[in-house]
Amino acid sequence: MEHVDGNWLAGPLAEFFSFDVTMATARCSGCGTVAELARAMVYRSGAGTVVRCGSCGHVLATLVESEDRAWIGFSGVSAIEVRREPA
């Protein structure tokens, strides 16, 4: 099967990244718990923000910000579910 390049993602991911993230549901790759991100435990420090699973404490995601760049890591999330408006 042929593949397309990453430019194809612009449309679908624009929709994906425009939702209210706290309403999204994520699956923890540590314990398998599926929960709203709003239920996660968030540790904020000057170095960055660490989002941990509310059930097991496993690191779900990290945010790092410099003056001119930002990094978002989802190292401990196997998938994120967002609700779509019915067509």
Added chain:
Amino acid sequence: MSFITRGFSGRSRDRDERLPPGQTLVSDFPVLSAGPTPDIDTAEWEFTIRTESGEHRWNWDEFMALDIDDVSTDIHCVTHWSKLGTSWRGVSLDTLFADVETEQEYVMAHSYGGYTTNVPLDELLDGKAWVAFEFDGEPLDPEHGGPARLLVPHLYFWKSAKWVRGLEMMDQDDPGFWEQNGYHLHGDPWKEERYW
């Protein structure tokens, strides 16, 4: 006309030469953590060095029986603060590696609580790094990494892993926790190696 004032550039003539670029002096000791503070009893504490050929292990009593250094050093956090002339006591990594034979050149430090950070082995030896258990004459507070933390003062302080429990030798310089998530693989404050 100059757009750069002495105050704005941070490079005034009065600037302390011990301060790396982009750093500001602080007198307190800010706490940075990526998670909850682990509660580690020294009766349960262990420190290990794992190599391709096996494991070296010390419990707290064995660790405290090793040669102990008094260390006075400047520390530099990537969040732009520095503290000068801080006082620590700890065991030199030269002492811990005295009987360790390894061909592997890179180290992953592992902490209680799951934090990791990577450092090349040659940056931990020759008097450049310690496992420290006292700060300012007092046992190291849990919030500052007690009972023991790595102390690698010539690199940004995220490399000085709090609650350290062991070092794992590696063939290559794999990234640790913050290094996977935006921070520099090496972290030299004099080169401002802050991010990727």
